[in-house]
Amino acid sequence: MTRAAAAPAGSVGVVSPTDLHFADPLALASGAQLAGYDLRYETYGTLNADRSNAVLICHALNASHHVAGTYADQPRSAGWWDNMVGPGKPIDTRRFFVIGVNNLGSCFGSTGPKSIDPATGRPYGASFPVITVEDWVTAQARLCDTLGIVRLAAVVGGSLGGMQALSWAIQYPERIGHCVAIATTPRLSAQNIAFNDVARTAIQSDPDFHGGDYYAHGVVPRRGLSVARMIGHITYLSGDDMTERFGRSLRTEDYAFGYGAEFEVESYLRYQGDKFSEYFDANTYLLITRALDYFDPARGYDGDLVRALQPAAARFLLVSFATDWRFAPARTREIVAALIANGREVSYAEIDAPHGHDAFLLDDARYHKLVAAYFDGIFQGLPGRATPAGSGGGAR
Amino acid sequence: MTRAAAAPAGSVGVVSPTDLHFADPLALASGAQLAGYDLRYETYGTLNADRSNAVLICHALNASHHVAGTYADQPRSAGWWDNMVGPGKPIDTRRFFVIGVNNLGSCFGSTGPKSIDPATGRPYGASFPVITVEDWVTAQARLCDTLGIVRLAAVVGGSLGGMQALSWAIQYPERIGHCVAIATTPRLSAQNIAFNDVARTAIQSDPDFHGGDYYAHGVVPRRGLSVARMIGHITYLSGDDMTERFGRSLRTEDYAFGYGAEFEVESYLRYQGDKFSEYFDANTYLLITRALDYFDPARGYDGDLVRALQPAAARFLLVSFATDWRFAPARTREIVAALIANGREVSYAEIDAPHGHDAFLLDDARYHKLVAAYFDGIFQGLPGRATPAGSGGGAR
Numbered sequence: 001m002t003r004a005a006a007a008p009a010g011s012v013g014v015v016s017p018t019d020l021h022f023a024d025p026l027a028l029a030s031g032a033q034l035a036g037y038d039l040r041y042e043t044y045g046t047l048n049a050d051r052s053n054a055v056l057i058c059h060a061l062n063a064s065h066h067v068a069g070t071y072a073d074q075p076r077s078a079g080w081w082d083n084m085v086g087p088g089k090p091i092d093t094r095r096f097f098v099i100g101v102n103n104l105g106s107c108f109g110s111t112g113p114k115s116i117d118p119a120t121g122r123p124y125g126a127s128f129p130v131i132t133v134e135d136w137v138t139a140q141a142r143l144c145d146t147l148g149i150v151r152l153a154a155v156v157g158g159s160l161g162g163m164q165a166l167s168w169a170i171q172y173p174e175r176i177g178h179c180v181a182i183a184t185t186p187r188l189s190a191q192n193i194a195f196n197d198v199a200r201t202a203i204q205s206d207p208d209f210h211g212g213d214y215y216a217h218g219v220v221p222r223r224g225l226s227v228a229r230m231i232g233h234i235t236y237l238s239g240d241d242m243t244e245r246f247g248r249s250l251r252t253e254d255y256a257f258g259y260g261a262e263f264e265v266e267s268y269l270r271y272q273g274d275k276f277s278e279y280f281d282a283n284t285y286l287l288i289t290r291a292l293d294y295f296d297p298a299r300g301y302d303g304d305l306v307r308a309l310q311p312a313a314a315r316f317l318l319v320s321f322a323t324d325w326r327f328a329p330a331r332t333r334e335i336v337a338a339l340i341a342n343g344r345e346v347s348y349a350e351i352d353a354p355h356g357h358d359a360f361l362l363d364d365a366r367y368h369k370l371v372a373a374y375f376d377g378i379f380q381g382l383p384g385r386a387t388p389a390g391s392g393g394g395a396r
Numbered sequence: 397m398t399r400a401a402a403a404p405a406g407s408v409g410v411v412s413p414t415d416l417h418f419a420d421p422l423a424l425a426s427g428a429q430l431a432g433y434d435l436r437y438e439t440y441g442t443l444n445a446d447r448s449n450a451v452l453i454c455h456a457l458n459a460s461h462h463v464a465g466t467y468a469d470q471p472r473s474a475g476w477w478d479n480m481v482g483p484g485k486p487i488d489t490r491r492f493f494v495i496g497v498n499n500l501g502s503c504f505g506s507t508g509p510k511s512i513d514p515a516t517g518r519p520y521g522a523s524f525p526v527i528t529v530e531d532w533v534t535a536q537a538r539l540c541d542t543l544g545i546v547r548l549a550a551v552v553g554g555s556l557g558g559m560q561a562l563s564w565a566i567q568y569p570e571r572i573g574h575c576v577a578i579a580t581t582p583r584l585s586a587q588n589i590a591f592n593d594v595a596r597t598a599i600q601s602d603p604d605f606h607g608g609d610y611y612a613h614g615v616v617p618r619r620g621l622s623v624a625r626m627i628g629h630i631t632y633l634s635g636d637d638m639t640e641r642f643g644r645s646l647r648t649e650d651y652a653f654g655y656g657a658e659f660e661v662e663s664y665l666r667y668q669g670d671k672f673s674e675y676f677d678a679n680t681y682l683l684i685t686r687a688l689d690y691f692d693p694a695r696g697y698d699g700d701l702v703r704a705l706q707p708a709a710a711r712f713l714l715v716s717f718a719t720d721w722r723f724a725p726a727r728t729r730e731i732v733a734a735l736i737a738n739g740r741e742v743s744y745a746e747i748d749a750p751h752g753h754d755a756f757l758l759d760d761a762r763y764h765k766l767v768a769a770y771f772d773g774i775f776q777g778l779p780g781r782a783t784p785a786g787s788g789g790g791a792r
Contacts, residue, residue, distance in 0.1 A: 030653035130653040190638035190661040191630065197662040198626040200655055201669070205619035207603055223601035230594040231627060234587065239721075242586035248692065255690055257426035257526040259596055259682045263689065265586040266593040273597070286655045293659065294651055296644065325721075 009088035011078075012044040015069035017102075017109060022142060026104075029294075032129035035119070039143050040109030041065045041101040044085060045093035047149070052383050054149045055096045055375075056140060057081065058157030058164035061232070061288050062280060064108035067100035068093070083363040090372035095379045096153065104139050105131040105287040113283030114215060124283075126212030131287060133160070133295045137167045141175065153378055154178035158360035159327065160288070163295045166335070169312040170297055178378055179314040180371070183324055183360040185331035186305050186338070187296040192326065195235055196289040199228035203282045212283050221282045226273030228285055233272050238323035238356035305338040315345045317374045319367065321359040322352045347374065405484035407474070408440040411465035413505060418538060422500075425690075428525035431515070435539050436505030437461045437497040440481060441489035443545070448779050450545045451492045452536060453477065454553035454560035457628070457684050458676060460504035463496035464489070479759040486768035491775045492549065500535050501527040501683040509679030510611060522608030527683060529556070529691045533563045537571065549774055550574035554756035555723065556684070559691045562731070565708040566693055574774055575710040576767070579720055579756040581727035582701050582734070583692040588722065591631055592685040595624035599678045608679050617678045622669035624681055629668050634719035634752030701734040708735070712742045713770045715763065717755040743770065 017040050026034040042065050047054060057067045059080070068085040071077040085091045085098055102110040105128065113128035144152065155168040155176050162184025169179040188196070203209055206224030210217050234242075246265035261267040301307040318336055320329035329350045336348045351367045353359040359367070379385070413436050422430040438461050443450060453463045455476070464481040467473040481487045481494055498506040501524065509524035540548065551564040551572050558580025565575040584592070599605055602620030606613050630638075642661035657663040697703040712735055716728035725746045732744045747763045749755040755763070775781070 030651075032653070130655075187644065189635060190642040190644065190659075191633075191635040193644070193659050194626075194630050194638065194661050194665055197657070197659070197665060198623060198630065201626060201666060202598060202623045204655065205623065227594060227598045227601065227623065230590075230597060234590050234594065237587075239585060239587040242590065246586040248583065248586065248589070255426075257428070259526075259600065259686060261593070263586075263589050263593070265590050269590055269593060270597060290655060 010086055011082065012069040012086050012093050014072050015042050015044065015066075015079075016071065017042050017065055019109060020143065020146060022139075024142075026135070026139060026142075028129055028135050029132040030130050034104070034111070034129065037104060037111035037139070038109070038115075039101055039104070039111075039139060041099060041143060042067065042069075042079075043100075043147075044068050044098045045096050047097040047147075048382075048384075050384050051149055052151065052153060053096050053379075054144070054147075054152050055091060055098045056144070056152050056155045056168075057085065057091075057098060057100045058136075058140070058155065058161035059100070059103065059106075060157070060159040060161045061285075061292075062276070063161075064106065065100040065102040065110075066108070067098065081361065084368070084371065090368045091156065091375055092372075092379075096375070099143070099147070101140055101143055103131070103136045103288075105284060105291075107281035107284040112281065113212070113287065114281050123213075123215040125215055126283070128283060128287070130290055130294075133163045133167050133291055134171060136291070137164055137171050140164070140168075141172055144175070150175065152176050153382060154180055154375070156180040156182075157184070158182040159184055159357065160292055160295075163292075166309075167295075167297065169314045169316070170309065173311045173313040176314045178317065178374075179312070180317045180319075180374070181332075181335070182319040183321055183327055183332075183357055184318075184335075185327040186298060186335050188293055193293050195231055196293055199231050200286050200289060202227040202231070203285060206282075209282065212286075214282070220277070222277040225277040225280060225282045225285060226270075228273075229276035229280075230269045230273040233269060235326045236357045238325065238354060240323060241354050241356055244354065305334060306341045309335075309338045309342055309344070312339070312342065312344060316347065317371075318346065318348045319360070319370065320348075320350050321356070322350060323354055324357045324359065326357040406482055407478065408465040408482050408489050410468045411438050411440065411462075411475075412467065413438050413461055415505060416539065416542060418535075418542075420538075422531070422535060422538075424525055424531050425528040426526050430500070430507070430525065433500060433507035433535070434505070434511075435497055435500070435507075435535060437495060437539060438463065438465075438475075439496075439543075440464050440494045441492050443493040443543075444778075444780075446780050447545055448547065448549060449492050449775075450540070450543075450548050451487060451494045452540070452548050452551045452564075453481065453487075453494060453496045454532075454536070454551065454557035455496070455499065455502075456553070456555040456557045457681075457688075458672070459557075460502065461496040461498040461506075462504070463494065477757065480764070480767065486764045487552065487771055488768075488775075492771070495539070495543070497536055497539055499527070499532045499684075501680060501687075503677035503680040508677065509608070509683065510677050519609075519611040521611055521679065524679060524683070526686055526690075529559045529563050529687055530567060532687070533560055533567050536560070536564075537568055540571070546571065548572050549778060550576055550771070552576040552578075553580070554578040555580055555753065556688055556691075559688075562705075563691075563693065565710045565712070566705065569707045569709040572710045573777075574713065574770075575708070576713045576715075576770070577728075577731070578715040579717055579723055579728075579753055580714075580731075581723040582694060582731050584689055589689050591627055592689055595627050596682050596685060598623040598627070599681060602678075605678065608682075610678070616673070618673040621673040621676060621678045621681060622666075624669075625672035625676075626665045626669040629665060631722045632753045634721065634750060636719060637750050637752055640750065701730060702737045705731075705734045705738055705740070708738065708740060710740075712740060713767075714742065714744045715756070715766065716744075716746050717752070718746060718748045719750055720753045720755065722753040
C-alpha cells in the first residue's frame with residue numbers, strides 16, 4: 001500500500017475513442033440477430049507483454065465507454081468514473097490496461113436504435129432488437145478477442161455494470177480472474193421493475209415518441225424522457241441524502257402558491273430531467289431498462305442462484321452501500337451467500353455511505369481504499385509477477 | 397369492548413350526498429379569495445341531542461365525501477373507508493354522527509378547478525386558486541357551523557387526512573375533542589416533494605394539459621395523469637408487499653422481448669394509472685399534491701413543531717405502519733414527541749402491517765381493534781354519559 005504515496009493520483013489525460021466494426025452476425029438472447037455492428041471503446045494504460053493486466057469496466061444506464069480522462073478541447077468532459085480509474089487511482093492505469101466499451105443499444109457511438117440500419121438506410125428505431133446483459137457480455141468478449149485479450153484480470157461494474165461483471169463470471173468463467181460487482185442485485189424486484197415501467201410509460205405516451213420511430217419525424221420525446229429521468233434520479237439518491245441536500249428549501253422567498261419549481265428539489269430534478277433529455281436517446285432508455293428487468297441468472301435454475309453461479313471460477317469483490325434502497329445491501333448479500341455456497345473466494349464490504357445508489361460513482365475514501373487494496377492484490381497476483389507469500393490476490 | 401359482540405358489523409346502507417352552497421367569500425392562505433363555493437358532504441348515524449357525537453372524516457388525495465355505504469343502484473360503490481365506518485365498525489355509526497366532506501379543489505362535487513367560475517361562465521381551470529390544508533379545515537369548520545356542530549367529538553384522517561386532523565387541533569383547539577391522525581407526517585420530506593413534482597411534471601408536460609385549461613379544448617391530459625398515478629401508487633405500497641403480490645411474475649409465458657406490459661406488476665400499475673385518469677381531474681391532482689407539499693405547521697415557528705402544536709388541546713391517537721416508507725413511523729413519532737413536550741395526552745401505535753402507506757385503508761384486525769377501542773373510549777367520555785371511573789376517554 002505504498003503505491004498511493006509514490007505519486008499523486010492523476011488523470012489519464014486526453015483520450016479518444018476507437019470504433020470497431022464487427023461483421024459477424026451476433027445471435028441475441030431474444031432469438032433475433034444483429035447482422036453487423038460497431039462498438040466504440042476507449043483504453044487507458046498499457047497492455048503488458050503477456051496480456052494479463054486488462055481490466056474491463058462495464059457501464060450502467062446512462063454512461064458509456066468514456067470512463068476516464070478528458071477529450072481534447074473539452075476540459076469538462078471527464079469520464080464517468082474518473083475518480084476510480086487513472087494513474088495512482090484505485091484502478092491504477094500505471095498497472096492495468098483498462099477498457100471502457102459502450103454497450104450495444106446505447107447511444108454514444110456503438111450500434112443502437114438511432115444508428116442507421118444498413119438494410120433500410122434509415123434509423124433502426126423500434127426495429128432495433130431488445131438486448132440483454134448476456135448479449136452485452138458476448139459482444140464485450142468479442143471485443144476482447146479482437147484486442148488479443150484471452151483472459152481479463154478483472155471485470156468491474158456498478159449497478160447494471162455489476163450485472164455484466166456477474167454475467168461474465170458465469171458466461172466466461174475461464175476468461176476472468178476477478179469479478180468486481182458494486183451496488184448491484186441478482187435480479188430486479190417488483191418495485192424496481194415498477195419504477196422502470198413508469199419511466200417507459202412516460203416515454204411511450206409522449207406524442208413525440210411515434211412508436212419509437214421519432215427520428216423520421218424530426219422530433220424527440222423529450223418530455224417523456226425528462227420525466228423518466230426524474231423518476232430514476234429519485235431512486236438513485238437516499239431519502240436522507242435528499243433531505244440533507246435540499247430539505248424543504250425554497251428558491252422563492254415564500255410559497256409562490258403555484259405549480260412551478262419553487263422547492264430546490266423540484267428545480268434540481270427538473271434540471272436533471274431536461275439536461276438528460278437533450279443528450280440521451282429514448283429508445284436506448286427503453287432498451288437498457290428492459291435489460292435491467294430481464295437480468296435474472298437464476299431464472300433458468302428455478303430461481304436457484306447457487307446453481308446459476310456454479311460455473312463461476314473468478315474471485316469476487318462485492319460492495320454495497322447502506323443507504324442504497326434501489327439495490328439494497330441485502331440483495332448483494334444474496335450473491336455473496338450463493339458464491340460462498342459454491343466455495344468461491346468472496347470479499348464483501350457494506351459501506352456506510354449516505355448517498356444511496358449513487359454512492360458507487362462518488363469519491364468515498366473508505367470505498368476507494370477498499371477497491372485500491374483489492375486491485376493491489378490483483379496486481380500482486382498477476383502472472384509473471386513474484387507473488388509475495390500470503391498476499392493471495394484479494395483484500396480480505 | 398362488548399360492543400362488537402352486540403351486533404355484526406354492517407354497512408350504513410344506501411346513502412346520498414348533500415350539496416351546500418356557501419355565499420360568504422373564503423379568504424385563502426395564498427391571499428386569494430373564493431367568492432362563493434359549494435361543499436358536497438355525506439353523514440351517517442344520528443346527531444345526538446346535545447350535538448356532541450359528531451366525527452369528521454378528512455380524505456386524502458383521491459378520495460371524497462363518500463366515506464361509507466353505497467349509492468342506490470350502484471352496489472359496487474362502497475365508500476372509501478367502509479371497513480372503518482358503519483354500525484358495529486371501529487367508528488360506530490350507532491354511536492357517532494359521522495361526516496364526510498369533499499374538499500375544496502377536489503373533483504367530486506365540491507367547488508374545484510373543473511367547476512364553472514360564476515364570474516366567467518367557464519371552468520376555473522388554471523385560475524382556480526391553490527388551496528392549503530388550513531383552508532380546507534376552515535371550510536370544514538364552516539360546514540360544521542351550518543350543521544350546528546360547535547364541537548366535534550373527533551376529527552379523523554389518514555395521510556393527507558391526518559394533516560387536516562392535526563390542523564384542526566391547531567386551528568380550532570376548542571372545537572375538537574380528539575384528533576386521530578393516521579399514517580401522516582408533520583411535513584413532506586424532499587423525497588416526498590420530489591415524487592409529487594415528477595407527477596405534476598408528467599401532467600404539465602402532457603400536450604393535452606393546455607396550461608390547465610384543457611376543459612375548453614375538450615381533452616384531458618390522460619397520459620400525464622396516468623403516469624402521475626403510477627408514480628404515486630408505487631409509493632403507497634411497500635417494496636416487500638410488491639414482491640409478495642407480484643414478484644417477477646410474467647403475464648406472458650416467457651420474456652416477450654418488447655416494451656409492453658409483460659410483468660404482472662407493469663400490467664397492474666398501467667391499469668391503475670389508466671383507470672385513475674378516467675375519473676380524476678388533473679388540476680385537482682396538482683392542487684392536492686401542492687397542499688401536501690405546503691403543509692408544515694412548524695414553518696411559522698422556525699421549524700419548531702413543539703411550538704406549532706402548543707395551541708392544541710385535544711386528546712390524540714396517532715397510528716403509523718412499519719412498512720410505510722412514504723410517511724414512515726419516525727415522522728409520526730416526531731408528532732408524538734412534540735405533543736408530549738406540550739403535555740398533551742397521546743396514544744401512539746405502530747402497526748407491523750406489510751402493506752406500506754396503503755395500510756391505513758386496509759382491514760387489519762390489530763389496527764381496527766385499536767381504533768375501535770379508542771372510539772369506545774371517546775363514546776364513554778361523551779358529555780351527558782355517565783363516565784365509568786378511570787376510563788378517561790382513551791385506549792391507552
